[in-house]
Amino acid sequence: MEGFDGLFFLEVLVGGLLSGVMYSLVAIGFVLIYKTSGVLNFAQGAMLLFAALTFVSLTERGISFPLAFAITFAIMVVLGITIERTVLRPLTNRPPITLFMATLGLSYVIEGAAQLIWGTQVHGLDLGIEDVPFDVSGVFISQFDLFAAAVAATLVAVLSVFFRYTRIGLGFRAVADDPFAALAVGLRLPVIWATVWAAAGLVALVAGLLWGARVGVQFSLSLVVLKALPVLVLGGFDSIPGAIVGGLLIGAAEKLAEVYLGDYFGGGIESWFAYVLALVVLLVRPAGLFGQKRVERV
Amino acid sequence: MTAFATDLIPGSRPETRLSRSLPGWALPVTTLAVAYLAVPLLATNYLFEAILLPFLALSLAGVGLNILTGYAGQVSLGSAAFMAVGAYAAYNFNLRVEGLPLIGSIVLAGLSAAAIGLAFGLPSLRLKGFYLAVSTLAAQFFVQWALTKFSWFSNDSASGVIDAPPLHVAGLTVEGPVGRYLFALTVVTVLTFLSYRLVISQTGRNFIAVRDNETAARIIGVPVLKTKLLAFAVSSFIIGVAGVLWAFAYLRTVEPAGFNLDRSFQILFIVIIGGLATIRGAFFGAALIVAFPLVLSRFGSFVLGDVFDSGVLDMSQRIVLGALIILFLVLEPDGLAALADRLRRRIGTVLRRR
Numbered sequence: 026m027e028g029f030d031g032l033f034f035l036e037v038l039v040g041g042l043l044s045g046v047m048y049s050l051v052a053i054g055f056v057l058i059y060k061t062s063g064v065l066n067f068a069q070g071a072m073l074l075f076a077a078l079t080f081v082s083l084t085e086r087g088i089s090f091p092l093a094f095a096i097t098f099a100i101m102v103v104l105g106i107t108i109e110r111t112v113l114r115p116l117t118n119r120p121p122i123t124l125f126m127a128t129l130g131l132s133y134v135i136e137g138a139a140q141l142i143w144g145t146q147v148h149g150l151d152l153g154i155e156d157v158p159f160d161v162s163g164v165f166i167s168q169f170d171l172f173a174a175a176v177a178a179t180l181v182a183v184l185s186v187f188f189r190y191t192r193i194g195l196g197f198r199a200v201a202d203d204p205f206a207a208l209a210v211g212l213r214l215p216v217i218w219a220t221v222w223a224a225a226g227l228v229a230l231v232a233g234l235l236w237g238a239r240v241g242v243q244f245s246l247s248l249v250v251l252k253a254l255p256v257l258v259l260g261g262f263d264s265i266p267g268a269i270v271g272g273l274l275i276g277a278a279e280k281l282a283e284v285y286l287g288d289y290f291g292g293g294i295e296s297w298f299a300y301v302l303a304l305v306v307l308l309v310r311p312a313g314l315f316g317q318k319r320v321e322r323v
Numbered sequence: 324m325t326a327f328a329t330d331l332i333p334g335s336r337p338e339t340r341l342s343r344s345l346p347g348w349a350l351p352v353t354t355l356a357v358a359y360l361a362v363p364l365l366a367t368n369y370l371f372e373a374i375l376l377p378f379l380a381l382s383l384a385g386v387g388l389n390i391l392t393g394y395a396g397q398v399s400l401g402s403a404a405f406m407a408v409g410a411y412a413a414y415n416f417n418l419r420v421e422g423l424p425l426i427g428s429i430v431l432a433g434l435s436a437a438a439i440g441l442a443f444g445l446p447s448l449r450l451k452g453f454y455l456a457v458s459t460l461a462a463q464f465f466v467q468w469a470l471t472k473f474s475w476f477s478n479d480s481a482s483g484v485i486d487a488p489p490l491h492v493a494g495l496t497v498e499g500p501v502g503r504y505l506f507a508l509t510v511v512t513v514l515t516f517l518s519y520r521l522v523i524s525q526t527g528r529n530f531i532a533v534r535d536n537e538t539a540a541r542i543i544g545v546p547v548l549k550t551k552l553l554a555f556a557v558s559s560f561i562i563g564v565a566g567v568l569w570a571f572a573y574l575r576t577v578e579p580a581g582f583n584l585d586r587s588f589q590i591l592f593i594v595i596i597g598g599l600a601t602i603r604g605a606f607f608g609a610a611l612i613v614a615f616p617l618v619l620s621r622f623g624s625f626v627l628g629d630v631f632d633s634g635v636l637d638m639s640q641r642i643v644l645g646a647l648i649i650l651f652l653v654l655e656p657d658g659l660a661a662l663a664d665r666l667r668r669r670i671g672t673v674l675r676r677r
Binding site: 065111112115116119121122123125126127129130131132133134135136137138140141145251254255257258262290293294296297300301303304307308311312313 | 449464584649
């Protein structure tokens with residue numbers, strides 16, 4: 026490589042940051058559930074697939090966009106409540122790692138069910154946003170990426186307001202802080218859990234639509250969970266700002282590494298680069314950049 | 324924790340009269356006798372190829388992961404990577420070192436897997452729980468990428484596919500499904516016996532202490548860091564050898580993509596279904612995992628007929644497997660091993676009544 030092309034660097038950086046937003050979108054769903062129930066929900070990717078597949082199949086049957094969105098959201102709410110009843114409630118007070126394994130099983134069930142119901146073929150999804158890159162003083166930026174970033178920003182804003190100002194949002198935070206104290210002051214844990222799973226379902230739906238428009242609605246959509254995990258590790262499992270910053274960092278670092286270091290490794294390093302990056306950060310800060318430090322008691 | 328007490332002192336299990344009248348080694352020895360003498364006479368080639376060989380390899384992998392996850396409490400999602408390291412290391416040692424006996428390749432492959440396991444176990448010194456589980460995924464993706472990318476590992480074959488060499492043990496050539504079965508059975512028996520000795524030793528007790536409460540373990544003088552790394556090394560060694568069996572005895576032709584994340588989950592499921600922190604559990608779990616897709620496909624095509632094509636089979640397999648995991652976690656957290664114990668006790672009670 027001769028000379029350093031500043032403009033090209035900037036373009037890669039911006040592209041990376043914007044694709045990082047897509048990672049953040051998935052990661053937020055994890056954080057929501059982790060904050061309130063201490064579960065690392067591996068099934069988030071499966072929920073994303075399920076939501077996108079349901080939405081696409083509905084629109085393909087001639088149902089209008091907003092209606093399909095509403096129906097899918099309703100289905101996600103039902104799914105959230107079902108999960109709370111059948112999986113979380115019987116496993117209350119069990120070690121977090123048991124709950125994690127349960128969500129692994131859950132992801133198998135949801136993935137299987139989604140494809141059993143809607144079939145395994147690849148669906149195209151057109152959200153009506155043109156994906157033409159436009160020129161900002163020499164740097165090309167994808168319009169679709171900007172739209173995704175705007176959606177993510179809106180989602181984060183809505184969630185922050187919700188957590189700060191609404192009664193049920195405050196309930197979430199109380200449960201996250203101390204489940205026993207929350208129970209003692211009369212908060213209804215099952216209701217809060219079901220709500221939070223429904224909210225995670227909404228995030229999964231939004232993320233699923235954006236990712237689906239990007240890569241097509243198919244089985245591999247559930248694998249975006251693997252992209253979101255290093256983001257979570259980097260940002261801390263219980264921090265929404267962490268998920269955003271982590272996503273941006275991973276997105277940018279991944280693209281830059283692929284462009285500038287990829288040749289030294291023979292390419293294809295994006296499959297593990299994010300994990301190694303997250304690991305390096307963890308060795309310095311074991312709870313991620315924004316995660317809460319836990320004090321251990323004997 | 325009741326499991327804790329029974330782990331510590333193997334003799335302290337609530338014994339029934341049935342098992343008291345028999346010495347403790349009776350059941351394993353009977354099982355081995357059946358496995359060595361009766362099975363080769365009775366089983367068909369299909370049974371060896373489709374059930375017994377994968378069962379043995381996966382059981383061994385389950386035993387390995389159980390030492391790490393069940394006993395030492397460190398969750399790993401990268402087991403398939405260590406299987407791959409074992410398989411490819413054995414292939415390369417066998418190929419590149421002149422005159423190295425098969426046993427030598429297997430031991431060296433295990434040691435290679437242990438070394439890689441140690442490297443990826445290092446984060447466990449700082450990380451716990453989910454953070455550690457996610458970081459073991461790094462092993463999964465890195466190893467799979469390296470084996471596909473660098474064709475040296477597969478002796479420049481296309482897309483990293485390797486063919487197992489002919490197996491020679493002590494001047495004999497191991498051939499046919501029966502020979503490979505007996506070979507795999509011997510390896511599994513030896514390693515399982517050693518694992519059993521390990522978990523009832525002081526080291527095994529250290530594993531359990533670190534699992535149950537790390538801080539408390541440190542206070543009573545358990546070398547926590549050393550113990551964790553040892554667990555990673557031992558577990559990876561065993562899983563690596565399981566990978567050798569998978570590649571050399573079972574499939575004979577493997578590619579890196581065969582050791583993917585789904586395989587890692589499969590091994591984790593074996594441990595969960597079989598029962599955490601029981602050596603026997605891995606065998607129960609592996610038996611279920613290997614047999615259930617076959618049973619499901621027979622059952623499905625019997626009940627539904629033509630509607631039950633391979634796509635539907637694949638999906639319903641995922642659903643049933645996932646549901647099984649949840650069911651076990653909810654209803655029988657100690658797994659099939661605990662179920663088997665209860666069954667034995669019940670039979671003992673019935674026999675005593677007569």
